[in-house]
Amino acid sequence: MNETVNTVTIWVVDDEPGMCRGAVRTLNGWTDSFTDLDEKIVCDVLSMKSGEEFLERISTEQPHILLLDGKLPGIDGIGVLEQLHKRGISLVTIMITAYATLDKAVEATKLGAYDFLAKPFTPEELRYAVHKAARNVILTRKARQLEEEQRKVRFNFISVLAHELKSPLGAVEGYVNIIRSRQAGDALADYDHMIERIGVRVNGMRKLIGDLLDLTRIEAQTGKRNPEQLDLRSIAESAAELQNETAAERNIAIHLKIGSELNITADSGEMEMLFNNLLSNAVKYNRDGGSVTLSGVKAGKNIRLLCTDTGIGMTEEETGRLFTEFSRIKNEKTRFIPGSGLGLSIVHKIVTLYHGSISVSSVPDEGTTFTIEIEDT
Amino acid sequence: MIMKGTPMSKVKTVLIVDDDEDFLLQQQVYLEKAGYQVLTAPGRKEAQLLVEKEKIDCAVIDLMMEEVDGGFVLAHHLKAANPALPVIMVTAVTSETGLNFGTMGEGEKKWVKADVVLAKPIRYEQLIREVQRLLA
Numbered sequence: 001m002n003e004t005v006n007t008v009t010i011w012v013v014d015d016e017p018g019m020c021r022g023a024v025r026t027l028n029g030w031t032d033s034f035t036d037l038d039e040k041i042v043c044d045v046l047s048m049k050s051g052e053e054f055l056e057r058i059s060t061e062q063p064h065i066l067l068l069d070g071k072l073p074g075i076d077g078i079g080v081l082e083q084l085h086k087r088g089i090s091l092v093t094i095m096i097t098a099y100a101t102l103d104k105a106v107e108a109t110k111l112g113a114y115d116f117l118a119k120p121f122t123p124e125e126l127r128y129a130v131h132k133a134a135r136n137v138i139l140t141r142k143a144r145q146l147e148e149e150q151r152k153v154r155f156n157f158i159s160v161l162a163h164e165l166k167s168p169l170g171a172v173e174g175y176v177n178i179i180r181s182r183q184a185g186d187a188l189a190d191y192d193h194m195i196e197r198i199g200v201r202v203n204g205m206r207k208l209i210g211d212l213l214d215l216t217r218i219e220a221q222t223g224k225r226n227p228e229q230l231d232l233r234s235i236a237e238s239a240a241e242l243q244n245e246t247a248a249e250r251n252i253a254i255h256l257k258i259g260s261e262l263n264i265t266a267d268s269g270e271m272e273m274l275f276n277n278l279l280s281n282a283v284k285y286n287r288d289g290g291s292v293t294l295s296g297v298k299a300g301k302n303i304r305l306l307c308t309d310t311g312i313g314m315t316e317e318e319t320g321r322l323f324t325e326f327s328r329i330k331n332e333k334t335r336f337i338p339g340s341g342l343g344l345s346i347v348h349k350i351v352t353l354y355h356g357s358i359s360v361s362s363v364p365d366e367g368t369t370f371t372i373e374i375e376d377t
Numbered sequence: 378m379i380m381k382g383t384p385m386s387k388v389k390t391v392l393i394v395d396d397d398e399d400f401l402l403q404q405q406v407y408l409e410k411a412g413y414q415v416l417t418a419p420g421r422k423e424a425q426l427l428v429e430k431e432k433i434d435c436a437v438i439d440l441m442m443e444e445v446d447g448g449f450v451l452a453h454h455l456k457a458a459n460p461a462l463p464v465i466m467v468t469a470v471t472s473e474t475g476l477n478f479g480t481m482g483e484g485e486k487k488w489v490k491a492d493v494v495l496a497k498p499i500r501y502e503q504l505i506r507e508v509q510r511l512l513a
Contacts, residue, residue, distance in 0.1 A: 170498050171399035183406050197399055335396060335419060 005031075005040040008134050012047040013054045013080070014069040014096065019119075020047035023067060026123040032131055039138050043130065051075035055083055064137045065130060066093040067117075070104060078104070081111035092133045092140075160326045164208060164341065168201040204338050211342040214273050218349045225267040225353075232271070232296055232303065233258040239275035240294075243283045250288045254279065257295035264303050264376045266354065274350045277343040278307045278370060284337050285368070286311035302356070305372040313364040322360060323348045347372075389512050390414045390432065394424045394451060395439040395467070404437065407501040408508065421447040425454060433462070435512055437504065438491075440468035452491055463511035466491035467499055 012023040028045040046063070048054045051072045070077035077095055084091065094115045095108050105116060114136060117129050175194045177183075184190045233256070240254045247254055264271070275294075282292040290310035297304050312333040314322070321327045326341035328334065347370075351358045356374035391413045395401045398419065405415045416431060418424035424438075436455055440448035452464050493507045 167397070171397070171403075174399065174403040174501075178403060178406050183410050194402070197402070201399065330396075332420060332422070336398070 004038075005042060006138075007044050008041045008065060008137060009063040010043055010045045010065045010067060010130065011054065011057075011063040012045060012067040013049075013051060013072070014047070014067070015049055015071075015073050016069075017049075019069070019096075020049070022123070023047065023126065026126050027130060030127065030130075032127075032134060034135060034138060037135075037138055037142070041134055041138070043134075051077070051080040051083075054080060058084070058087075058089060062089065062091065064092060065133045066091045067130075068093055068095055068113075070095055070097040070108070078107055078111065081108060081113060085111050092136050094129050094133055157325060161212070164326060165205060168205045171201045172198050200338070204340070207338075208340040208342070211340040211346060214346050215342055215349065218270065218273075218346065218353065225270065227265050227267055230264050230266055230268055230271055231260065232262045232264055233260050235268070235271050235275050236279075236294055236296070239272065239279045242276060243279050247283050247292070250283075250286070250290075252283055252286050252289070253291040254283070255291060255293045257293060259296075262296050262298065262303065264374070266374075266376075270350050270353065273346055274372075277347045278305075278372075281343055282307050282309035282311070282368075284339065285309065285334070290367075299373060302373045302375055305374075306369060307372075308367060308369040310367045313366050313368055314360075314362040315364055319360050319362050323358075350374075388412070388414050389434040390416060391508060392416045392418065392424060392427065392431075392433040392436045393438075394418045394421070394436065394448070396420055397439070400439070403501065404504065407505060411505045411509070413508065421451045424451055428455065428458070435463045435465070435508055437465045437467060437508070440466050463508075464491045464493075465504070465507055465511070466494045467497060467504075468494060469497035 010023075010027055012020050014020050014023070024045045024047055027043045030043045031040060032043070033040045048057065052074050054066075054068075055075070068077050068080060072080075075083070077097075081093065084093075090112060092114045093112065094117055095105075095113045096117050096119060097104065098119045105113075108116075114133055115129055117126065121129075175198050178194060179191050184194075236256050236258050240256060243254060246252075279292065279294060282294075286292065286309050292310075293306075293308045295306045314329060318329045318331075322329070323344050325345045328339055328341040348358060351372055351374060354374035356372060358370060358372045360368060360370050362368040391408050393401055393404045393408070393415060394417075395404070396419055401417050401419065405417055408415045416427055416433065418427050424436075427433075436452070438448045438451055448466060448468070452466060455462055455464060492511060495504065495507065
C-alpha cells in the first residue's frame with residue numbers, strides 16, 4: 001500500500017505557557033491516519049505567545065491548522081481572525097475559549113473559525129479536534145488537486161478542439177482565396193473539385209460540432225436522463241438505415257442479429273448515439289465489398305453487443321489509444337476517411353454511464369470487433 | 378534531336394508531399410500558376426516511388442505526416458540521393474509544440490536536411506518566393 005505521509009503544521013497561539021507546552025507535548029510528532037482517504041499525517045507544532053507575534057509570522061509562512069486562544073493580552077482571537085479575513089488568508093482555525101459564549105462563537109464562525117475547543121480539555125479532546133481539522137485540510141487539498149486536473153483536461157480538450165476546427169477552416173479559406181483570385185484560370189469547371197472539397201470540409205466541421213454537442217450532452221445531463229423501455233432491435237435498424245447509403249455505395253452488407261425481444265431500460269438518445277457511432281465506424285473503416293455484423297444478446301443482467309467488421313483493422317498499439325478524445329488512427333489506410341475523432345469517446349462515455357465495459361480486438365487487414373456490455377438499469 | 382530549345386525544357390518540377398489533400402491541392406494550384414510543373418504525393422512512400430521515376434528540381438515536404446517523422450525521413454532520403462536538391466519543410470510544429478526551427482543554426486540545418494522551414498499556416502506567396510529563390 002502506497003500511503004502518503006504528509007506533515008501538517010499546527011500553530012498554537014496562546015498567552016498561557018502551560019497551555020502552549022501541553023499542546024506541543026500532545027501534538028508535536030503525533031501521527032494520525034485517515035484510512036478512507038489513504039493518508040497519514042504527522043503533526044509539526046509551533047507555539048506563539050501573542051496575536052501580534054502570529055500576525056507578523058503569518059506574512060511569511062502559513063500553517064495548515066491554527067489553534068487560537070480567544071482571550072489574548074493584546075489583539076484578541078476575534079481581532080486575529082479579522083486580520084486574517086482582511087488579508088484574504090484562510091486557515092483551518094480551532095478557537096480555544098475559556099468560557100464559550102454563543103455570541104463570540106457566532107462571530108468567530110462568521111470570520112471563518114472551523115471548530116471550538118472549550119478549556120479545560122484533555123489531550124484526547126485536543127487530538128480529536130485536530131483530527132477533524134486535519135481531515136478538512138486533506139479534503140480541501142484533494143478537492144483543489146482534482147479541480148486543477150479537471151481544469152487541465154478541459155484546457156487540453158479545448159486546445160485540441162480549436163486545432164481540429166482551425167484546419168478545416170484554413171482549408172476552406174485557402175480555397176476561397178484561390179477562387180476569388182481565379183488562380184486556376186477563368187473556367188468555372190476548373191474549380192468544381194475545390195468547391196466539392198469545401199463542402200467536404202464544412203461537413204466535417206458540422207459533424208465535429210454535432211459530436212461535440214453529443215459529448216457535452218452526455219457529460220452534462222447525468223441524472224437528468226430519460227430512461228424508458230426500449231426495443232434494441234428497432235434502434236439498431238434505424239442506425240443501420242442511416243448507414244445504408246454509404247454502405248451500399250461501397251457494397252458493404254450490414255447484418256443485424258438482434259432478437260426482437262431484446263429490451264433495455266435506457267435513454268433512447270444515448271442508445272441511438274451508441275449504435276450510430278458503432279455502425280458508422282464499422283462501415284467507414286471497412287473494405288469495399290465487406291460486411292458488418294451487429295449482434296446483441298442478454299448476458300445475465302447485462303446486454304452484450306458485438307460489432308464486427310471486415311475492415312482495415314488495427315495494430316495493438318493503435319487499439320491502445322482508441323478511446324482518447326480526438327485520437328484518430330493515422331495511417332495510409334485511414335488517410336481519406338473523414339472523422340471527428342470523438343465517435344469512440346462518445347461510445348465510451350455512454351458505456352460508462354451504463355456501468356458497462358467495452359473491449360476491442362482487431363487484426364490489421366482482417367477486421368475489428370467491439371464488444372460492449374451495458375447494464376439494463 | 379537534343380537541341381529542341383522549347384521553353385518546356387526549362388520548366389522546373391516541384392514535388393509536394395502532404396497528407397492533407399486540401400493543402401496539397403492548394404499548393405499545387407499556386408505553384409502551377411507560378412509556372413512550375415507539380416508532382417504531388419500524399420505520403421513518404423508514394424513520394425519515394427515518384428522520385429524513382431521522375432526527375433524533380435525541388436521538394437516541399439510536410440513534416441508531420443502519418444508517421445510522425447515521415448517528413449524528416451523523406452528529406453533525409455532525398456538529400457542523400459541528391460545533396461543539391463532544394464528541400465522546403467512545411468511544418469505546424471511551431472504552433473503545436475512551440476519547437477522553433479526558424480532560427481536554425483548550421484548544425485541543425487544539417488540535421489534537419491532542409492534548406493528552408495516554413496511554419497504552418499503558410500502563406501502561399503511566401504512558398505512561391507522561397508521556391509523561386511531556391512531554383513534561381
